[in-house]
Amino acid sequence: MINLIIFGPPGSGKGTQAQTIVEKFDLTHISTGDLFRDEIGNETVLGKKAKEYMNQGNLVPDEVTIGMLDNKLDQSQNPAGYIFDGFPRTLAQAEALDEILKKRNTKITHLIALDVNDDEIVNRLLERGKTSKRPDDQNEEIIRNRIEEYLEKTSPVFNYYNEQGVSNKVDGMGSMDDIFNRIYDILS
């Protein structure tokens, strides 16, 4: 079983690479960003809570995010494993994920961190914002806030899993195929 965390700053290619990894390894893709955007689109109570944080480029509170992830895992059993995209984003989420997987007699097998510089991130997200209409992709100040949130709250998750011996860094610059090949080498 592969349980992979695809990790990195906003716009580093997590969602993009997850799509290809899912096809090659038959994993189930769980993206907390996509789950929140579905909740917002359906105007649920959870979506209304998440929207105010996301639109400013802030993280949604842990208690909201962890409960949502636990429910999603209950609904999508896959013996081949999971790819966690955008989760965990804090140490508390990482600890909760370990507990959630332990209950299911499994654990994280790999964390792959995509390394991309800040200027490239801003360019990619502003470019995506032209078509995605995502409010958090349309304003450089909000994108820079997302990068700050990542550095302050999310980046320590790399070391947390490094202590478990499962963290890997991958150069996230270059073509999507080249980056996928770097990831493939680690997973196979």
Ligand code: B4P
């Ligand atoms: P996410 O939806 O996870 O969004 P993201 O960080 O922007 O990454 P994404 O996966 O979408 O983009 P990708 O890098 O693939 O999170 C959005 C918000 O939701 C967060 O800010 C937060 O508020 C909230 N949230 C989500 N999870 C949370 C959690 N666990 N806890 C608290 N809050 C949470 O791609 C970006 C762009 O780059 C694309 O346009 C792509 O085409 C392009 N691209 C990718 N690879 C490229 C390459 N090699 N070259 C050129 N362009 C490339």
